[in-house]
Amino acid sequence: MKTKLPLSFCMLTLASLAFVVSGRAEEGKADKAPSKEMLKKYDSNNDGMISAEEKEAGKAAAKAEREVRRQAELEKYDENKDGKINKNERAKIMADKEAEMQAHKAEMAAKKAEREAKKAEMEAKKAERKAMKGEKDSK
Numbered sequence: 001m002k003t004k005l006p007l008s009f010c011m012l013t014l015a016s017l018a019f020v021v022s023g024r025a026e027e028g029k030a031d032k033a034p035s036k037e038m039l040k041k042y043d044s045n046n047d048g049m050i051s052a053e054e055k056e057a058g059k060a061a062a063k064a065e066r067e068v069r070r071q072a073e074l075e076k077y078d079e080n081k082d083g084k085i086n087k088n089e090r091a092k093i094m095a096d097k098e099a100e101m102q103a104h105k106a107e108m109a110a111k112k113a114e115r116e117a118k119k120a121e122m123e124a125k126k127a128e129r130k131a132m133k134g135e136k137d138s139k
């Protein structure tokens with residue numbers, strides 16, 4: 001347990017850092033013309049602009065979404081039902097997230113291996129064709 005906690009903590013820090021960075025990136029975007037993604041998210045009357053009201057509504061929706069996620073997290077992990085996530089419960093969340101991440105990593109590695117295997121196959125076929133052609137030419 002002692003060896004596992006610092007890693008989880010490190011990942012938590014990394015995750016929140018990534019969140020901050022992506023949050024900043026989105027804020028930066030808002031200053032320029034709205035991106036398609038932003039419009040899809042916020043432009044509810046489809047006039048190609050995001051009004052203050054639409055932005056507020058979007059923010060409220062995002063907040064509601066976060067709240068729903070928090071509630072789901074509580075429902076799943078709040079073992080002593082005190083409405084809060086304590087250290088032990090947080091550790092479980094992190095462990096689950098870590099497992100999820102490892103599974104994702106494994107999936108990516110498997111996909112990469114598959115791609116590489118395909119590439120090797122193509123190379124082999126290419127080499128075979130070349131060899132056959134060479135044989136023909138030498139005849």
Ligand SMILES: [Ca+2]
Binds near residue numbers: 050051054
């Ligand atoms: Ca609009």
Ligand SMILES: [Ca+2]
Binds near residue numbers: 078081
């Ligand atoms: Ca709790």
